Amino acid sequence: MPLNEIGARIAAAEAAAQRPSGVVQLIAVSKEQPEDRVLPVLEAGHRLFGENRVQEAAGKWPRWRETFAEVELHLLGPLQSNKARQAMELFQTIHSLDRPKLAQTFARLAQEMGQCPQMFVQVNTGAEPQKAGILPEDADGFIKDARALDLPIIGVMCIPPVDEDPAPHFAHLARIGARNGLDALSMGMSDDFEVAIAHGATHVRVGSAIFGARR
Numbered sequence: 001m002p003l004n005e006i007g008a009r010i011a012a013a014e015a016a017a018q019r020p021s022g023v024v025q026l027i028a029v030s031k032e033q034p035e036d037r038v039l040p041v042l043e044a045g046h047r048l049f050g051e052n053r054v055q056e057a058a059g060k061w062p063r064w065r066e067t068f069a070e071v072e073l074h075l076l077g078p079l080q081s082n083k084a085r086q087a088m089e090l091f092q093t094i095h096s097l098d099r100p101k102l103a104q105t106f107a108r109l110a111q112e113m114g115q116c117p118q119m120f121v122q123v124n125t126g127a128e129p130q131k132a133g134i135l136p137e138d139a140d141g142f143i144k145d146a147r148a149l150d151l152p153i154i155g156v157m158c159i160p161p162v163d164e165d166p167a168p169h170f171a172h173l174a175r176i177g178a179r180n181g182l183d184a185l186s187m188g189m190s191d192d193f194e195v196a197i198a199h200g201a202t203h204v205r206v207g208s209a210i211f212g213a214r215r
């Protein structure tokens with residue numbers, strides 16, 4: 001679907017929810033997409049992209065950034081501690097802060113590097129054993145600890161269970177954000193970004209609806 005059509009759907013969802021126009025940021029999720037699908041989106045002027053894996057992003061974005069210098073990159077996928085430094089160099093925002101050890105690693109590296117990306121705490125709203133994220137009941141304590149480490153936490157992020165209505169998960173994440181004074185909500189993907197916007201999403205992560213199915 002063309003980018004401007006996604007933009008129009010986002011604008012309509014903002015209006016329907018009586019939210020200010022332009023409050024929702026569209027992260028174009030370019031993971032696993034071939035260059036001939038990503039370049040047209042860059043050429044159309046879009047500058048905010050999401051990737052799942054450090055290695056994959058490091059293999060393509062430095063080159064694309066030579067042409068499109070103002071690109072902002074967000075990391076969406078789980079991160080191993082031994083890739084934290086590389087992630088901090090490559091990404092402006094990390095959506096997958098999901099465990100205490102990673103928070104400690106980021107804090108140590110931030111001291112050393114004198115810089116730190118903005119961060120979302122990933123919450124496993126469905127309490128799925130195979131899924132990354134802090135359990136909802138542990139979220140408040142984890143956010144408090146991450147703040148005590150001086151990490152720039154701006155919001156919370158979730159990926160609802162695939163086979164469930166996402167709306168209650170989005171509502172739950174919004175409550176966790178609100179009670180912790182966090183304004184940014186990273187939620188909503190190709191199939192449900194309008195529902196997420198109705199529940200207060202500020203960052204929607206849309207891949208296949210923009211670029212087509214991943215190969």
Ligand SMILES: *Cc1c(COP(=O)(O)O)cnc(C)c1O
Nearest residue numbers: 029052076189190205206207208
């Ligand atoms: C792949 C991915 C997306 C985009 O998914 P689509 O269904 O293609 O829009 C969004 N968020 C995360 C965390 C992802 O891994």
